[in-house]
Amino acid sequence: MSGLAAPAESGIRGTGPGNGGRGARSGRPGGGDRAAAAKRRLTSPWASAIAVAIGLVWSVPTFGLLVTSFRGSVKDIRTTGWWEALNPSNWGGFSLDHYRTVLSGSGTANLADYFINSIVMTLPAVIIPIFLALLAAYAFAWLDFKGSNILFVGIFALQVVPIQVAMVPLLTQYVNLGLNASFWVLWLSHAMFGLPLAIFLLHNFMKDIPRSLVEAARVDGAGHVTIFFRIILPLMVPAIASFAIFQFLWVWNDLLVALAFGGNTPDLAPITARLADMAGSLGAKWHLLSAGAFVSMIVPVAVFLGLQRYFVRGLLAGSVKG
Amino acid sequence: MDALLLHPTTIGGKLLLMVLAIALFALIMGLVLFMSQLPKRLPSWVTALIFLFPALALVCFGLIYPALVTIKNSFFDETSTGFVGVANFATVLTDAEFLTTLRNTLAWVVLVPLVSTGIGLIYAVLVDRAKVEKVAKTLIFMPMAISMVGASIIWKFVYDNRVGALSRLYVTVAGWFGVEDATAPQWLMDAPWNTFFLMVVMIWIQAGFAMTVLSASIKAIPDDIIEAGRLDGLTGVKLFRYVTVPMIRPSLVVVMTTVAMTALKAFDIVRTMQGGFYHASVVANDFYTESFNNHNKGVGAALAVLLFVIVVPVIAYNVNQLRKAEDIR
Numbered sequence: 001m002s003g004l005a006a007p008a009e010s011g012i013r014g015t016g017p018g019n020g021g022r023g024a025r026s027g028r029p030g031g032g033d034r035a036a037a038a039k040r041r042l043t044s045p046w047a048s049a050i051a052v053a054i055g056l057v058w059s060v061p062t063f064g065l066l067v068t069s070f071r072g073s074v075k076d077i078r079t080t081g082w083w084e085a086l087n088p089s090n091w092g093g094f095s096l097d098h099y100r101t102v103l104s105g106s107g108t109a110n111l112a113d114y115f116i117n118s119i120v121m122t123l124p125a126v127i128i129p130i131f132l133a134l135l136a137a138y139a140f141a142w143l144d145f146k147g148s149n150i151l152f153v154g155i156f157a158l159q160v161v162p163i164q165v166a167m168v169p170l171l172t173q174y175v176n177l178g179l180n181a182s183f184w185v186l187w188l189s190h191a192m193f194g195l196p197l198a199i200f201l202l203h204n205f206m207k208d209i210p211r212s213l214v215e216a217a218r219v220d221g222a223g224h225v226t227i228f229f230r231i232i233l234p235l236m237v238p239a240i241a242s243f244a245i246f247q248f249l250w251v252w253n254d255l256l257v258a259l260a261f262g263g264n265t266p267d268l269a270p271i272t273a274r275l276a277d278m279a280g281s282l283g284a285k286w287h288l289l290s291a292g293a294f295v296s297m298i299v300p301v302a303v304f305l306g307l308q309r310y311f312v313r314g315l316l317a318g319s320v321k322g
Numbered sequence: 323m324d325a326l327l328l329h330p331t332t333i334g335g336k337l338l339l340m341v342l343a344i345a346l347f348a349l350i351m352g353l354v355l356f357m358s359q360l361p362k363r364l365p366s367w368v369t370a371l372i373f374l375f376p377a378l379a380l381v382c383f384g385l386i387y388p389a390l391v392t393i394k395n396s397f398f399d400e401t402s403t404g405f406v407g408v409a410n411f412a413t414v415l416t417d418a419e420f421l422t423t424l425r426n427t428l429a430w431v432v433l434v435p436l437v438s439t440g441i442g443l444i445y446a447v448l449v450d451r452a453k454v455e456k457v458a459k460t461l462i463f464m465p466m467a468i469s470m471v472g473a474s475i476i477w478k479f480v481y482d483n484r485v486g487a488l489s490r491l492y493v494t495v496a497g498w499f500g501v502e503d504a505t506a507p508q509w510l511m512d513a514p515w516n517t518f519f520l521m522v523v524m525i526w527i528q529a530g531f532a533m534t535v536l537s538a539s540i541k542a543i544p545d546d547i548i549e550a551g552r553l554d555g556l557t558g559v560k561l562f563r564y565v566t567v568p569m570i571r572p573s574l575v576v577v578m579t580t581v582a583m584t585a586l587k588a589f590d591i592v593r594t595m596q597g598g599f600y601h602a603s604v605v606a607n608d609f610y611t612e613s614f615n616n617h618n619k620g621v622g623a624a625l626a627v628l629l630f631v632i633v634v635p636v637i638a639y640n641v642n643q644l645r646k647a648e649d650i651r
Contacts, residue, residue, distance in 0.1 A: 055461035139373035192384030253469030304467035
């Protein structure tokens with residue numbers, strides 16, 4: 001996939017892992033035997049065993065909380081370790097009660113509204129920067145104009161700027177515009193903070209589209225609109241997917257923007273803000289915290305597992321917002 | 323109108339507004355494309371400006387202008403009305419509690435990248451070309467998908483004094499050494515060690531990122547080079563030390579700087595797990611507390627500027643790399 005190679009070469013944060021071994025290894029004529037030999041030598045059962053062991057250790061914390069979220073007895077959760085629920089004689093104690101409480105129960109522990117807020121907040125916050133960044137990336141990749149390089153480097157540099165430096169004055173601007181404490185603030189903020197990465201990533205993929213393709217279309221009399229929709233957009237789908245999953249995980253999982261701009265009301269606050277609050281106020285009510293945490297995780301984990309390929313590609317091709 | 327366009331309270335209203343917002347920006351995109359086409363011959367810079375305008379306008383409104391205001395505010399008092407010179411920075415850099423915060427932040431920025439990159443690298447080498455590679459990688463990578471808030475809750479449970487796995491492990495191990503009725507330490511309260519237990523969460527998240535990038539990087543090393551190393555008699559650890567590591571050095575630098583940036587800016591973990599009390603706060607958390615809880619704009623701005631200043635060398639380095647890459651092309 002050539003789209004991956006060049007951004008990786010440009011090396012800012014991806015540095016050349018890009019098109020990876022696959023192309024290099026399997027593409028070389030006559031390299032098959034050597035590759036197989038290398039594989040035999042490198043793959044040791046011990047290494048695999050250690051790797052699996054580390055992988056399991058990595059999963060234990062999550063697994064423990066997951067088990068806890070299904071333990072019916074609040075008293076058991078508070079007095080015994082989660083592993084005791086795994087004892088077959090205790091299997092009868094599993095229930096979905098805590099999930100019911102956090103999704104449809106009454107009072108402070110109900111997360112259903114916040115879950116909806118997260119969805120309403122995330123979708124436009126992912127789509128808006130894609131729209132705007134596609135246009136900007138098109139200009140950087142296919143229009144020759146003075147200062148194009150400087151401008152692009154400037155936008156690239158903005159990726160690293162901590163968003164904290166923008167937050168307080170931005171909030172004042174929102175208040176002046178009468179937009180504060182509305183979804184618009186969350187959408188616009190996430191769109192603005194995501195734009196530098198979006199432009200950088202999409203531009204890197206876009207400039208790899210063969211120039212001849214675009215030139216040929218121009219010779220045939222195609223305007224920007226035709227070129228954009230008929231040639232660029234179809235080829236950009238993987239790149240858009242890469243950015244979309246980044247931005248999705250970023251927005252859904254964000255706490256800073258949610259807390260600073262979203263407040264803590266059921267009308268607006270996303271699930272992360274509510275959970276962070278619960279972690280502080282509910283202290284050791286693990287039956288609610290555990291179920292709540294997994295409700296908040298289900299969507300990003302599903303998206304992540306479904307689109308992992310695109311996520312990794314984006315990770316290697318460009319950079320990571322942080 | 324207010325309920326429809328600004329503050330919907332029902333699920334239906336929220337979803338409707340969401341669709342409206344997306345449609346609005348689709349319309350803006352359509353308008354830009356339409357304008358770029360209007361008179362047949364526009365100078366190229368005008369066309370470029372039309373394409374760039376929406377993105378540039380948002381970036382200026384949301385990042386550049388506010389950042390400049392923040393820099394200005396850092397020299398003003400808490401209501402941003404009276405000029406106080408460098409007093410805010412003096413406060414930050416002399417107050418004992420703030421100095422602890424700075425020390426903690428430094429520990430985060432140095433230790434988290436080193437440890438996560440180390441673990442990620444070792445793991446990438448271990449699973450490279452193994453049969454279980456895909457599954458093993460997903461296990462480590464998974465924490466990248468969940469929020470830092472979610473990760474914090476997961477780990478808060480591990481550190482729970484009564485039923486947490488770590489506390490129980492501590493008591494059990496103490497029992498093996500003959501200590502009866504040992505009580506586990508307050509993992510998240512006893513300074514300065516609490517900072518390390520908070521860092522563990524970030525390392526847990528970032529190791530997967532490091533592993534993914536480094537693994538791809540290792541796979542990109544041409545077989546010839548590995549083979550040449552072998553012919554020179556290098557094996558195992560030496561091959562790793564003298565061939566693999568130098569070959570992936572650029573990736574190592576990239577991973578470390580990226581993780582360092584994340585560690586510098588994130589306040590989620592500290593805030594969710596223990597609120598930044600017990601001398602475990604970091605600059606990003608103090609920034610939030612000062613700006614949004616204490617409404618001390620001056621000191622808040624100074625902390626934001628401090629974060630920015632720490633990042634500047636990284637920006638310079640990255641821009642330099644980008645320039646080099648463009649030159650090569």
